[in-house]
Amino acid sequence: MTMMDVQLTSRLLLAHADRHHRDVEIVSRFAGGQVRRTTYAEFASRTRRLMNALDSLGIEAGARVATLAWNHHRHLECYFGIPGTGRMIHTLNLRLSPAELAYIIDDANDRVILVDPDLLPLLEQVDALGGLGGVSHVIVLSDTVPASSLRDVVAYESLLAAQPDTYDEPEIDERTPLGICYTSGTTGRPKGVVYTHRSVVLHTMAVSSAAGVGIGPSDCVLPVVPMFHAMAWGMPHAAVAVGAKLVFSAGPLEAGPLVDLLVDEEVTISGGVPTVWIAAADELAARGVRLPAMRHLVCGGSQPPRPLIERFLREFGLPVIQAWGMTETSPLASMAWPHHALRNLPDDEVTTRARCQAGLPIPGVDLSIRDAEGKEVPPDGETMGDLWVRGPWVAESYWKGAGAECFQDGWFRTGDVAVASPDGYFVIADRSKDLIKSGGEWISSVDMEGDIMAMPDVVEAAVVAIPDSKWQERPLAVVVPRSGATVTLDGVRAHLESRGWARWQLPDRVEVVEEVPRTSVGKFDKKAVRARYASAAVPAGGGD
Numbered sequence: 001m002t003m004m005d006v007q008l009t010s011r012l013l014l015a016h017a018d019r020h021h022r023d024v025e026i027v028s029r030f031a032g033g034q035v036r037r038t039t040y041a042e043f044a045s046r047t048r049r050l051m052n053a054l055d056s057l058g059i060e061a062g063a064r065v066a067t068l069a070w071n072h073h074r075h076l077e078c079y080f081g082i083p084g085t086g087r088m089i090h091t092l093n094l095r096l097s098p099a100e101l102a103y104i105i106d107d108a109n110d111r112v113i114l115v116d117p118d119l120l121p122l123l124e125q126v127d128a129l130g131g132l133g134g135v136s137h138v139i140v141l142s143d144t145v146p147a148s149s150l151r152d153v154v155a156y157e158s159l160l161a162a163q164p165d166t167y168d169e170p171e172i173d174e175r176t177p178l179g180i181c182y183t184s185g186t187t188g189r190p191k192g193v194v195y196t197h198r199s200v201v202l203h204t205m206a207v208s209s210a211a212g213v214g215i216g217p218s219d220c221v222l223p224v225v226p227m228f229h230a231m232a233w234g235m236p237h238a239a240v241a242v243g244a245k246l247v248f249s250a251g252p253l254e255a256g257p258l259v260d261l262l263v264d265e266e267v268t269i270s271g272g273v274p275t276v277w278i279a280a281a282d283e284l285a286a287r288g289v290r291l292p293a294m295r296h297l298v299c300g301g302s303q304p305p306r307p308l309i310e311r312f313l314r315e316f317g318l319p320v321i322q323a324w325g326m327t328e329t330s331p332l333a334s335m336a337w338p339h340h341a342l343r344n345l346p347d348d349e350v351t352t353r354a355r356c357q358a359g360l361p362i363p364g365v366d367l368s369i370r371d372a373e374g375k376e377v378p379p380d381g382e383t384m385g386d387l388w389v390r391g392p393w394v395a396e397s398y399w400k401g402a403g404a405e406c407f408q409d410g411w412f413r414t415g416d417v418a419v420a421s422p423d424g425y426f427v428i429a430d431r432s433k434d435l436i437k438s439g440g441e442w443i444s445s446v447d448m449e450g451d452i453m454a455m456p457d458v459v460e461a462a463v464v465a466i467p468d469s470k471w472q473e474r475p476l477a478v479v480v481p482r483s484g485a486t487v488t489l490d491g492v493r494a495h496l497e498s499r500g501w502a503r504w505q506l507p508d509r510v511e512v513v514e515e516v517p518r519t520s521v522g523k524f525d526k527k528a529v530r531a532r533y534a535s536a537a538v539p540a541g542g543g544d
Contacts, residue, residue, distance in 0.1 A: 102131025
């Protein structure tokens with residue numbers, strides 16, 4: 001006897017929500033303050049209309065159908081409607097330049113683009129560069145079409161209105177590609193990562209599990225992370241799968257409206273990058289409010305500074321759970337949940353041993369930390385090595401075979417440098433390209449950033465290597481001070497020394513800025529920081 005061979009496709013998630021969670025709300029707040037409330041029943045009906053509409057366009061099976069959109073209910077319909085027809089959803093990063101978008105649209109060979117009305121001018125700039133040559137249909141995600149230089153543009157609502165809300169779904173094998181997301185391109189050209197129906201369903205189960213984000217039917221989920229970035233960390237799929245209430249904030253992020261949604265919609269789980277939660281903490285403190293419904297915050301994209309984790313626990317009674325992953329891992333690969341044995345320890349020790357780690361791999365994900373010869377390093381909490389990963393929702397190659405050197409013997413080399421601890425946790429010491437090698441010794445920019453951000457007068461800090469004629473490289477700190485505060489090189493060095501940094505490791509330069517440059521997905525853009533300051537090398541003799 002064996003188990004039933006049920007194909008793992010996204011239609012399982014949609015059908016389950018439609019049958020068992022029909023009255024659960026989906027809430028979208030738009031930039032102008034308008035709020036749209038719908039239900040899973042209406043969402044499923046409209047998604048089937050979208051499936052019929054895509055078929056009516058005559059686009060071949062397997063074709064790439066792109067979205068250029070914020071987080072909202074229509075984008076969620078695209079998440080399920082496009083792959084439900086056997087086509088691939090391609091989420092375009094709206095923070096990229098027109099030239100970058102033109103490259104990605106061409107590389108993916110997108111046939112259709114669904115675009116928010118306020119992003120239509122960006123798409124027009126792409127068209128001016130000749131970047132829409134293979135695109136046969138542009139659909140504006142609105143009731144009407146605004147004036148545009150693009151030809152044959154149609155309105156999403158008009159398209160759906162002409163279609164029935166029943167759909168004769170084709171048979172889809174679970175290994176059929178569901179979607180494609182591109183890496184942020186911090187090194188070289190962006191590369192496409194193709195997700196299958198099977199990988200997305202398995203990833204969804206992992207995200208909803210208690211070892212993952214821990215999403216259930218009683219939850220209200222607000223994914224702050226953009227839906228164009230690695231499928232919003234799988235949170236929309238997981239919420240639909242279990243019937244959790246979903247809340248979206250469309251448009252550029254502002255702390256005030258975000259906190260309004262967290263409070264008014266009684267959000268229980270939310271996920272975003274550290275800068276989101278830094279701003280939210282300041283907003284909550286300014287209002288003097290807490291989030292009584294919230295169970296935990298998920299923080300990923302980059303390592304959250306320890307002071308941020310401690311602040312949410314101290315001021316708001318909220319655990320911040322660090323997540324680690326990449327576009328190539330769908331993206332969730334680990335979560336920093338504390339072991340049962342840590343439950344009665346002081347908060348400070350739990351934070352050190354668990355919350356400040358990249359976490360524990362989610363079941364199904366294997367990690368390997370290796371030295372330069374390819375041998376696994378000991379899990380002693382000290383020895384660094386290259387981080388490799390494999391699993392059923394980890395990419396085995398890039399689109400069109402790009403970056404083949406990153407894949408070896410069924411493993412993916414992440415480009416991160418990590419350290420494993422004896423109790424199963426691991427921590428990202430740095431990106432391999434961000435480690436600072438000074439006088440033959442390594443300095444972790446991530447650790448130094450975290451300690452600088454522990455200074456009361458510092459809001460943000462990024463640390464990069466700049467050339468040095470004697471020591472090869474030296475650390476430079478770019479610091480954003482709190483309003484009215486003054487941050488000096490001597491102050492930063494004294495603070496780091498008090499936290500155990502050796503004098504040779506201390507930065508020889510501090511640059512005070514209003515804002516640290518960010519990548520298109522909200523991370524500190526160290527490439528931009530290095531480019532800005534690399535020409536002004538530290539004089540020989542620094543670092544003593």
